[in-house]
Amino acid sequence: MIKMVKQNLDDIDFRIAYELKNDCRISYKQLGGAISLSPSLVYERTKKMEEKNVILSYNAKVDWGKFGYSIHAFILLKDDRFIGDVPYFLKDRDEVFNLYMVSGEYDYMLEVYIANKDDLGNFMDYLYRTVGRTYTLLILREIYEVPEKP
Template sequence: MELDSVDVTLLRMIQKDSTLSLADLAESVNLTTTPCWKRIKRFEELGIIDKRVALLNPAPLGLDFTAFVMLKTSDHSHDWYQRFSSQIAEFEEVMEFYRMAGEYDYMLKVVVADMQAYDHFYKKMVNAVTGIADVTSTFAMESIKYTTALPIHER
């Protein structure tokens, strides 16, 4: 999809604050509300805007421990992949889940309260999922940059 400068500005604004009113968005890009709404509706229909959510700060909620979990499997069949994906997706502690190229087959970002909570998650995961050949975990000491805003440019 071709994005013009108005599209880029609207998408950047919505990424930073999805609670902005239609009137505020339209004014910022020098449109009336109807054409602005039509652009936003088109972004939704094309799947560019996937959903609108509130981003919560994990620290005040006592979720200060972030682990990155790398998994290797000995089973690369489609059936195993389907079972594995649905099982991992059920764990609320898993914030992100990727199939990888390289040394490890999958990577998870796991957010929990502390090492004890991580150990509990780890034991649940390895007991629930068969076919895992290796698990390696690393733990974040400090979050230096976190954003959900994509780097959007005109194309």
């Protein structure tokens, strides 16, 4: 039986990570107040989680539509043409924000933001030529984002 190793993380580390996920700009003082810990201990624990690659990055949620990228889509890819090789060549495309390996009929899923239907058509043509099969899911609107539970 394989035992999961949690890298010596505890409930306090989880609460710090949870609070940072919800607001990555929270001060150590505010964070300490939220979880009943001194700001210096919050800082120390946060730095340790960064060093252990538990906290990977700090991000902002951006409305890309306000920058003119009104189409948000997920595109499933089947590796018909680049068989067995991860499509790293897609990371250089401005449209591509995330690439995931997935299970099921398709092999990868792209998250893209694109300005308009003509640009989407051009990008899809590129995918057909370089990748093969695709399946596109357009995001019509975000209903809600499920908050993570502490």
